[in-house]
Amino acid sequence: MERPMSHHKEFLGEKEKIDNLYSKGYRITAVNETLSGAFVEFSRITEEKELETEELQLLNPDTRIYFSTLIHKQQKAQ
Amino acid sequence: MADLRINFAGIKSPNPFWLASAPPTNSGYQVQRAFEAGWGGAVWKTLGEPILNISSRFAGTHFNGQRMAGFNNTELITDRPLEVNLKEIYETKKRFPNHTIIASLMVEPQQEKWHEIVKRVEAVGVDGFELNFGCPHGMAERGMGAASGQVPELVEKQTMWAKEVAETPVIVKLTPNITDITATAYAAVQGGADAISMINTINSLAGVDLDTWNTIPHVAGKGAHGGYCGPAVKPIALNMVAECARNSTINVPISGIGGVSDWRDAVEFMLMGAGGVQVCTAAMHHGFSIVEDMVDGLNNYLDDKGLDSVEDLVGKSVPKYSDWGDLDLNYKTVARINTDTCINCNKCHIACEDTAHQCIDMLTAKDGSNYLKVHEEDCVGCNLCSIVCPVDGAIDMIEIPSDEPMTWKERETAIKQPSCGISLVK
Numbered sequence: 001m002e003r004p005m006s007h008h009k010e011f012l013g014e015k016e017k018i019d020n021l022y023s024k025g026y027r028i029t030a031v032n033e034t035l036s037g038a039f040v041e042f043s044r045i046t047e048e049k050e051l052e053t054e055e056l057q058l059l060n061p062d063t064r065i066y067f068s069t070l071i072h073k074q075q076k077a078q
Numbered sequence: 079m080a081d082l083r084i085n086f087a088g089i090k091s092p093n094p095f096w097l098a099s100a101p102p103t104n105s106g107y108q109v110q111r112a113f114e115a116g117w118g119g120a121v122w123k124t125l126g127e128p129i130l131n132i133s134s135r136f137a138g139t140h141f142n143g144q145r146m147a148g149f150n151n152t153e154l155i156t157d158r159p160l161e162v163n164l165k166e167i168y169e170t171k172k173r174f175p176n177h178t179i180i181a182s183l184m185v186e187p188q189q190e191k192w193h194e195i196v197k198r199v200e201a202v203g204v205d206g207f208e209l210n211f212g213c214p215h216g217m218a219e220r221g222m223g224a225a226s227g228q229v230p231e232l233v234e235k236q237t238m239w240a241k242e243v244a245e246t247p248v249i250v251k252l253t254p255n256i257t258d259i260t261a262t263a264y265a266a267v268q269g270g271a272d273a274i275s276m277i278n279t280i281n282s283l284a285g286v287d288l289d290t291w292n293t294i295p296h297v298a299g300k301g302a303h304g305g306y307c308g309p310a311v312k313p314i315a316l317n318m319v320a321e322c323a324r325n326s327t328i329n330v331p332i333s334g335i336g337g338v339s340d341w342r343d344a345v346e347f348m349l350m351g352a353g354g355v356q357v358c359t360a361a362m363h364h365g366f367s368i369v370e371d372m373v374d375g376l377n378n379y380l381d382d383k384g385l386d387s388v389e390d391l392v393g394k395s396v397p398k399y400s401d402w403g404d405l406d407l408n409y410k411t412v413a414r415i416n417t418d419t420c421i422n423c424n425k426c427h428i429a430c431e432d433t434a435h436q437c438i439d440m441l442t443a444k445d446g447s448n449y450l451k452v453h454e455e456d457c458v459g460c461n462l463c464s465i466v467c468p469v470d471g472a473i474d475m476i477e478i479p480s481d482e483p484m485t486w487k488e489r490e491t492a493i494k495q496p497s498c499g500i501s502l503v504k
Binding site: 003004005006007008027028029030031033065066068069071072073074075 | 407408434435436437453455456481482484488489492493496
């Protein structure tokens with residue numbers, strides 16, 4: 001039987017999605033946390049100076065720490 | 079040998095171990111024997127108008143073979159006339175001038191009553207007062223003790239009345255039967271208290287007899303709540319001391335009370351901000367001689383730590399006590415089972431499987447023997463396995479590398495406006 005409380009694979013999957021967006025230049029621009037998870041908006045400015053936005057629905061508790069650490073780092077770096 | 083003397087709110091004592099106001103400090107005979115045994119001070123059992131007691135009045139809660147893991151009482155303040163107590167305090171102080179005698183006081187919340195008792199007791203040479211705003215039973219029915227101690231305005235007012243006439247320091251003893259003890263501690267400070275002490279006993283019912291259906295204890299078949307103390311209450315007391323010690327508005331010394339049974343407990347209270355400790359249940363369980371181990375243990379500990387004075391200990395752990403919101407969300411520990419030490423009792427596996435995160439695997443080695451291994455990716459570092467493990471050293475909690483620190487408070491600030499230099503103007 002699979003580990004019922006195991007969320008590690010889910011975390012790795014969600015982390016990968018975030019890392020992919022970051023590698024493409026997206027940064028987190030809005031967070032809306034609800035009972036259905038965290039809806040995190042990522043934005044980037046394209047070479048054509050256009051704003052592109054993506055949204056991820058993140059469910060994993062470790063991912064919620066992960067993306068907020070990224071924001072915290074962003075803000076500290078500015 | 080380190081210097082064990084303390085100066086607690088101006089009250090000098092040869093060591094930080096005082097007997098708390100309770101049955102052990104009921105008479106001159108007892109307090110003098112305690113001083114001979116090595117106690118640095120005694121808080122004389124609460125003085126007030128003579129009262130009537132009931133029988134029976136004590137109950138012990140025994141846990142898993144340990145007698146008096148907790149202790150419950152419905153005894154009231156002294157039942158001896160004030161004059162008798164004053165005479166014995168005077169004689170005891172005369173015989174032991176360098177030992178500390180604090181008089182615990184309790185009267186109705188009336189200014190003239192506080193003035194009268196403070197003046198009469200101070201005249202026999204006590205080193206200070208402890209106002210009893212904590213007794214949870216009996217006296218509370220008469221508007222005293224916890225009935226006063228649960229109302230910050232009454233704590234402040236009565237402290238002020240005592241301070242109006244007292245020439246020696248006034249300590250205010252607080253009840254734990256309140257949601258936020260810092261509220262009453264602050265009230266005591268506002269009233270002019272020189273120090274605070276905590277905790278008094280916690281409302282409790284020790285048990286119910288399965289055969290007779292009587293409460294334990296009972297008085298002719300009827301019971302009432304008592305005050306709980308002893309080793310079981312130490313974590314509650316320690317937290318309350320810590321909460322007051324880290325609160326900058328409560329800037330007076332704290333006398334730590336609640337389950338202090340040996341020198342280690344005393345050190346914990348002092349590290350968490352107590353300038354001295356008071357002991358009752360341990361003395362009732364084992365007698366006055368326990369103070370010898372307390373003094374020796376504290377002395378050895380200070381020597382081992384390279385500290386010259388007991389006062390060097392006070393408050394050293396206070397900066398480490400904070401709010402949950404200040405804890406690092408990225409700090410991570412995992413359990414590691416040492417197969418050399420593990421006896422394969424499987425308690426960790428059962429605990430983790432049934433009540434935690436199902437991260438301990440039962441595996442079979444090539445030689446057919448069974449062993450346990452933690453699936454570290456799923457381990458949240460809850461500590462449960464190491465707590466239930468009966469073998470010291472069989473499970474270690476290991477810190478593993480993690481991201482840079484971020485508290486929940488920092489996270490809340492960060493995600494509110496995750497500014498990252500990207501314009502949102504579309």
